[in-house]
Amino acid sequence: MKRALHPGRHANTVLWLLLAAVTAFLSQYGRDIARSFDARWLLKVPFAMRIPMKAEIGAFMKWLVDEAHFGPVTFTDLTRAVAWAIDQPYRLVRALLESGFVQGQGNDAVQILPPLSWLAVVFVVMAIGHYVRSWKLAVFVGGCFLYLAVFGQWDSAMITLASIVIAVPFGVVGGLLLGIGGYRWRWFERLLVPVLDLMQTVPIFAYLVPILFLFGFGPVSALVATVIYAMPPMVRITMLALRSVPDEIREFGRMVGCTRHQMTWRVLIPSAVPMLMVGVNQVIMLSLNMVIIASMIGAGGLGYDVLTSLRRLDIGGGLEAGIAIVVLAVALDRLSQAFAERSLPSRQPENASFLRRFPRMTMSVAVIAGLAVAGLFWPFLQDYPAGGEITTGPFWQDLVRAINVNFFDQLEAAKTFMLLSFLIPVKRFLLSLPWPWVVFLITLAGWQLGRWKLALLCFLLSMFIAVNGLWGKAMVTIYLCGVSVVIAALIGIPLGILAAGNERAGRIIGGFIDTLQTLPSFVYLIPVVMLFRVGDFSAMIAVILYALAPAVRYTAHGIRAIDPQLVEAGVVSGCTRGQLLGRIRLPLALPEIMLGINQTIMLALSMLVITALVGTRDLGQEVYIALTKADTGRGIVAGVSVAFIAIMADRLIAAAAARTRRRLGLA
Numbered sequence: 001m002k003r004a005l006h007p008g009r010h011a012n013t014v015l016w017l018l019l020a021a022v023t024a025f026l027s028q029y030g031r032d033i034a035r036s037f038d039a040r041w042l043l044k045v046p047f048a049m050r051i052p053m054k055a056e057i058g059a060f061m062k063w064l065v066d067e068a069h070f071g072p073v074t075f076t077d078l079t080r081a082v083a084w085a086i087d088q089p090y091r092l093v094r095a096l097l098e099s100g101f102v103q104g105q106g107n108d109a110v111q112i113l114p115p116l117s118w119l120a121v122v123f124v125v126m127a128i129g130h131y132v133r134s135w136k137l138a139v140f141v142g143g144c145f146l147y148l149a150v151f152g153q154w155d156s157a158m159i160t161l162a163s164i165v166i167a168v169p170f171g172v173v174g175g176l177l178l179g180i181g182g183y184r185w186r187w188f189e190r191l192l193v194p195v196l197d198l199m200q201t202v203p204i205f206a207y208l209v210p211i212l213f214l215f216g217f218g219p220v221s222a223l224v225a226t227v228i229y230a231m232p233p234m235v236r237i238t239m240l241a242l243r244s245v246p247d248e249i250r251e252f253g254r255m256v257g258c259t260r261h262q263m264t265w266r267v268l269i270p271s272a273v274p275m276l277m278v279g280v281n282q283v284i285m286l287s288l289n290m291v292i293i294a295s296m297i298g299a300g301g302l303g304y305d306v307l308t309s310l311r312r313l314d315i316g317g318g319l320e321a322g323i324a325i326v327v328l329a330v331a332l333d334r335l336s337q338a339f340a341e342r343s344l345p346s347r348q349p350e351n352a353s354f355l356r357r358f359p360r361m362t363m364s365v366a367v368i369a370g371l372a373v374a375g376l377f378w379p380f381l382q383d384y385p386a387g388g389e390i391t392t393g394p395f396w397q398d399l400v401r402a403i404n405v406n407f408f409d410q411l412e413a414a415k416t417f418m419l420l421s422f423l424i425p426v427k428r429f430l431l432s433l434p435w436p437w438v439v440f441l442i443t444l445a446g447w448q449l450g451r452w453k454l455a456l457l458c459f460l461l462s463m464f465i466a467v468n469g470l471w472g473k474a475m476v477t478i479y480l481c482g483v484s485v486v487i488a489a490l491i492g493i494p495l496g497i498l499a500a501g502n503e504r505a506g507r508i509i510g511g512f513i514d515t516l517q518t519l520p521s522f523v524y525l526i527p528v529v530m531l532f533r534v535g536d537f538s539a540m541i542a543v544i545l546y547a548l549a550p551a552v553r554y555t556a557h558g559i560r561a562i563d564p565q566l567v568e569a570g571v572v573s574g575c576t577r578g579q580l581l582g583r584i585r586l587p588l589a590l591p592e593i594m595l596g597i598n599q600t601i602m603l604a605l606s607m608l609v610i611t612a613l614v615g616t617r618d619l620g621q622e623v624y625i626a627l628t629k630a631d632t633g634r635g636i637v638a639g640v641s642v643a644f645i646a647i648m649a650d651r652l653i654a655a656a657a658a659r660t661r662r663r664l665g666l667a
Contacts, residue, residue, distance in 0.1 A: 012448065023441070026432075027428075027433050034434065042437075043434060043435075044471075045435060045469060050468065050469050051467045051468060053468055053633070054634050058631065058634075064214075086166065086220050087219075087220050090166045090220070090223060093165050094158075096162075097116060097121070097159075097162050097165075098115055098155055098158040099115060100112075100115045115158070116368060117371040118382075119367075119371055120368045122145045123142075123364065123368075125145050126138040127360040127361075128360075129142070129338070133338040137338055140331075141331045147324075148327060150389065151323075151389065151390055152391060153302065156305050157324055158301075159301035159302075160299075160325070160328065161328065163222065163299060166223055167223050167290075168280070168283050168284055170223075171226070171231045172283055175233070175237075175279065175283065176234060176238050178231070179237070179238020180238060184264075192235065196235060197647060198643055199229075200233075201646035203609035204289075205293065205610070205620070205624060205635075206623050206635055206636065206639020207228055207229055208294065208296065208627055209623070209630070211228075212297050212627065213632045217297055219300060222295070222297055223299075225290060225294050226294055227287075229286060230283045233279055233283065233286065237275060237276065237282070238276060240275070241272035241275035241279070244275060245267075250267070253266075281333065285333060288328070288329045293521070293522070296627065302321050302322075302325045303522075305321035306318050306325070309526065310522060310526055310529075310613065313529065313530060315526050315527060315530045316392070316394055316397040317393050319393075322526070325523075326519055400527060400530045403531065418537060426479055426482070430478060433475075435471050439462045442462050442648065443455050443458050443459040446651075446655075449655035449659060454652070457651060458648050461644040461645075462644075464640075464641070465641045465644060470619060470622065470638065470641050473617065474618075474645065476616070477605070477619045477642065478645065480536060480540060481601060481604045481608060481645075484547060485597065487544050488544045488548045488604070492552040492555065493551055493552075495551075496558075496593075496596075497556075497585075500555070500556040500559035506556065509552060509556075513553065516545060516546070516549055517549050521606075524546055525610070525611065525613060525614055528614070539616045542614070543608060543611060546604070547601075547603035547607060548600070550598075550603065551593075551597060552596075554592050554593060554595055554596025558591070558592025562584070562588050591657040591660050594657040595653070595657055598653040602649075608642075609623050609624070609639075622634060622638035623642070
């Protein structure tokens with residue numbers, strides 16, 4: 001049976017070698033051939049084939065806002081109702097944490113009640129940490145919040161925390177309800193999954209364009225964008241968690257006569273809580289990431305500080321705000337993970353006093369009230385004293401300046417070498433190819449890996465990009481993404497191999513990767529721009545750092561998951577360490593490595609839109625320009641085009657991974 005597969009595989013190899021040769025020829029001489037035969041349409045999509053989708057979407061959005069009616073209610077009335085429902089709790093939470101309760105506006109505003117004391121917030125966070133796990137966690141999260149006060153980031157951090165406190169419940173509840181719907185009705189799940197795929201692949205900036213148009217500039221728009229962006233993982237995890245509930249528990253629910261509603265809310269949901277808390281954790285992390293980017297449309301807080309520092313090239317201020325985001329993210333991440341792992345508390349007797357049943361809550365209320373009164377006499381208990389703040393901004397600024405002064409020639413030489421020998425040739429190669437040939441290659445790859453369904457999907461998605469006049473910028477996007485992913489794989493796969501084979505190295509590499517994953521995407525741009533200035537090289541470095549983690553993690557996981565008996569068989573057969581790695585471990589881990597590359601591509605594409613801030617000329621720049629001009633049609637079409645590139649890459653790599661699993665007998 002295995003021998004019968006060899007001729008087909010050999011034929012495929014010959015076919016793709018021939019296609020590669022033709023591709024190289026067309027890249028070198030395609031333009032001359034097209035000009036000779038007056039076939040310039042091969043180089044640039046003709047206007048006759050283009051669809052005015054940008055204008056149509058823009059006109060539809062304008063009609064939706066200005067004229068659309070649903071009975072007596074206009075669409076604007078609906079958006080105002082949504083904005084009001086989100087704005088009221090946000091104002092309350094922000095008043096509690098940062099601004100206090102104020103009467104009047106502008107210069108006539110008078111503070112009636114101050115916000116919670118910084119010490120009170122630290123105490124409450126520590127009480128929560130002790131409740132969900134232990135004193136160790138309580139001290140850790142208390143130290144994180146104390147850091148925010150000591151390093152002068154308290155007010156901005158509380159604005160960001162207020163956004164998270166409002167966005168996360170909306171995202172969790174919305175995701176939970178949609179996930180229950182997908183679990184109950186298969187037709188709804190089939191409708192939901194493609195929408196979730198699109199939502200998770202559309203660039204973050206693309207969310208902001210229509211929301212800015214519908215809700216205007218301000219924190220409400222930022223919160224709406226955050227909820228929409230953070231919701232998809234909760235939907236997916238809810239469907240998976242409900243299907244993972246053991247049959248014995250379901251059977252027990254049927255035996256006691258539960259209705260469908262009772263089965264869902266009293267049996268399945270409580271049983272799935274540990275896995276659902278993983279979804280809550282994902283919503284928190286994605287909300288933090290989105291709040292940073294949503295600062296561009298009025299979110300404020302730490303994200304706004306990072307953005308303004310980036311615009312001023314203030315590396316010290318940007319890194320301080322970025323590190324504060326990481327500290328806040330780590331504290332919230334640890335708390336949500338502890339909630340997910342927490343065992344149910346022992347039930348207190350019903351006649352027990354309130355103090356005995358809720359000791360931490362009682363103490364927290366007492367501390368809040370006590371500090372509020374004490375803060376009237378000793379202001380340092382209410383607001384952290386400015387004289388006690390520490391800043392590391394000058395240190396980071398001086399460090400980057402010293403690197404630039406002492407290593408400018410070396411950095412410039414490395415940048416020039418990469419540009420001239422690698423980046424620019426790859427860019428010219430892709431931009432020189434006739435667009436119909438590229439569409440043909442993508443469609444053929446889809447046919448070979450997934451037959452007609454995948455081939456049709458690849459053809460339609462690539463033609464969407466072509467007929468919307470975005471082919472050139474899409475090729476620049478693919479060039480930057482491809483180069484970054486190749487380098488990330490060349491770095492990440494060896495690191496993953498080392499982490500899987502050496503426990504100590506695994507801990508060090510794991511800590512390094514965890515740090516990279518918690519840093520907000522904007523933060524990568526600040527030191528890169530300071531060292532290398534704007535351009536494709538700076539964008540590539542930022543993308544590599546941001547997208548490196550999956551290549552490392554999936555490689556390490558794939559190697560660790562190999563059956564030890566297979567490795568032992570190789571040792572018994574006399575394989576050296578190199579042969580064990582090259583002939584057993586890596587081939588068997590290849591499907592997992594491919595999935596890691598897939599995730600690296602997804603992260604690279606999402607980061608590329610953000611690197612439009614440092615001068616790239618790709619689809620990300622289209623989205624960014626659309627955001628600055630509030631051009632919904634342009635932003636949506638460019639964002640969807642990036643999503644379609646991501647979907648094609650995802651489907652092709654997933655099909656290749658599945659095919660590899662079958663060939664290795666792992667499926």
